[in-house]
Amino acid sequence: MTTSTLQPGQKIPATIVTGFLGAGKTTLIRNLLQNAGGKRIALIVNEFGDMGFDGSLVNGCADPGCSAEEVVELTNGCICCTVADDFLPTMEMLLARDNPPEHIVIETSGLALPQPLVRAFSWPTVRQKVTVDGVVTVLDAAALAEGRIALDEEALAAQRAADDALDHDSPVEELFHDQLRCADLVVLNKADLVSEEALKAVREKIAADIRPAVHIVSAEKGTLPIEVLLGRGSAAEDDMSDRHEHHHHHDDDHDHDEDHDDHRHDHHHHDDFESHVLEVAPFETLKAVEAKVLQAMALKGVLRIKGAVRIEGKTAPAMVQAVGPRVETWFAAGADSAGKLVVIGLKGLDLDAARALLGELKIAA
Numbered sequence: 001m002t003t004s005t006l007q008p009g010q011k012i013p014a015t016i017v018t019g020f021l022g023a024g025k026t027t028l029i030r031n032l033l034q035n036a037g038g039k040r041i042a043l044i045v046n047e048f049g050d051m052g053f054d055g056s057l058v059n060g061c062a063d064p065g066c067s068a069e070e071v072v073e074l075t076n077g078c079i080c081c082t083v084a085d086d087f088l089p090t091m092e093m094l095l096a097r098d099n100p101p102e103h104i105v106i107e108t109s110g111l112a113l114p115q116p117l118v119r120a121f122s123w124p125t126v127r128q129k130v131t132v133d134g135v136v137t138v139l140d141a142a143a144l145a146e147g148r149i150a151l152d153e154e155a156l157a158a159q160r161a162a163d164d165a166l167d168h169d170s171p172v173e174e175l176f177h178d179q180l181r182c183a184d185l186v187v188l189n190k191a192d193l194v195s196e197e198a199l200k201a202v203r204e205k206i207a208a209d210i211r212p213a214v215h216i217v218s219a220e221k222g223t224l225p226i227e228v229l230l231g232r233g234s235a236a237e238d239d240m241s242d243r244h245e246h247h248h249h250h251d252d253d254h255d256h257d258e259d260h261d262d263h264r265h266d267h268h269h270h271d272d273f274e275s276h277v278l279e280v281a282p283f284e285t286l287k288a289v290e291a292k293v294l295q296a297m298a299l300k301g302v303l304r305i306k307g308a309v310r311i312e313g314k315t316a317p318a319m320v321q322a323v324g325p326r327v328e329t330w331f332a333a334g335a336d337s338a339g340k341l342v343v344i345g346l347k348g349l350d351l352d353a354a355r356a357l358l359g360e361l362k363i364a365a
Ligand SMILES: Nc1nc2c(ncn2[C@@H]2O[C@H](COP(=O)(O)OP(=O)(O)OP(=O)(O)O)[C@@H](O)[C@H]2O)c(=O)[nH]1
Pocket: 019, 020, 021, 022, 023, 024, 025, 026, 027, 028, 054, 109, 110, 189, 190, 191, 192, 193, 219, 220, 221, 222, 304, 321, 322, 323, 328
């Protein structure tokens, strides 16, 4: 018999990790699982894109409490719409296990809003057994310090100026505010990349967007004590009124028909983004990958590139992670889907140029 830290009848706490693309959610969760101290944590990953890279990264975790069969991936996109189809059955499956988890961690897609997910915890079958322990919003302090991602700053201003199709109510900006508004804890990640003063300025800037009494903590590589991340007991599902979002689905009615009028705030955020998986040819060197990916990141609408590619003459595939102007590559044995890059960005991103730059293979008809 395995012992559980939960009392009989006690609801299983669930932590929702949200945050913008590339902010460091997966890194934070990997750290959390490695330091779980034997606590049985189930992880649900909601990935935007067709491949589960983040799942495979987390799978590499050496913690015996993190077994592969506990990792459940929803590969078909935004929780906002998959919640009824995939999230609930996934939860029910986890809850029906002989040995249910002691804690559930859900990584949302960087493009999903946390609010619809929190609301799903009010649904009867889930509510009886699970409660939201906390919503952790991970932010890229380096990006924010440079005014690049979200907030109404240079990056968006430049994008708007360059593209008439992007209007004042940028979905990226709304998404960012909504992720902050729902937070029980804000993690200013990548603190290693910014000065003390810049970190302080970012803190001040976001303070207006968070609910009172929500803490902002800074972190490097998402390294935070497990006690800070888990055990917050926020019961967010009972406290939604103050966690409002720009785009709101009615609580007990997930009917999409109501969204069919074209009122500005009633569109689906994920409609404003797209993601593509490119099968790419091997690169000559790591440096060559970095140079091409860097150029592709500068293309109109591209927000994030990640994946694993082949390097000529090397057996291990090279992992690629690009956020803003920062591109990281490293060799990693055992990645199964090498030769693929996921390009994520605003709808209408310059896909042709990305394909050409990244060397997409033409599949023979
Ligand atoms: N310098 C630095 N890099 C970091 C830190 N945290 C994460 N990174 C890097 O940032 C990149 C993105 O991190 P992820 O954890 O994959 O980010 P994510 O939020 O899960 O990204 P998506 O899955 O695209 O939403 C990776 O290359 C990480 O190694 C940090 O604190 N400092």
